[in-house]
Amino acid sequence: MSDSPQLVTQLLQAVVAYTWFFETCDESVLEDDTAIKQQEYAGYLLNQLSDPDKRHLVDELAALAAGETDPAYREFVERFAFAMGLVESENG
Structure with a gap:
């Protein structure tokens, strides 16, 4: 995937958008149960990544x-890595 950094960004945007939904x-x-199951599954899949790939996603997030203008969505994106279990604390 390193050949196409935009691919990672676009896929991450899609995952975050669907999780926001x-x-x-x-x-x-x-x-609600279905929504929670889908969020948990997204977290499970993301946690299958290697530690370097997780760090890359945290940087992308x-x-x-930083570029998000909607305050509620920006906060969601800022907390996404923690909520999905990619980092141990909300501060990364």
């Missing part, structure tokens, strides 16, 4: 958060 949609759109 699962986090924010109400039960009339998607049952920081860049995505």
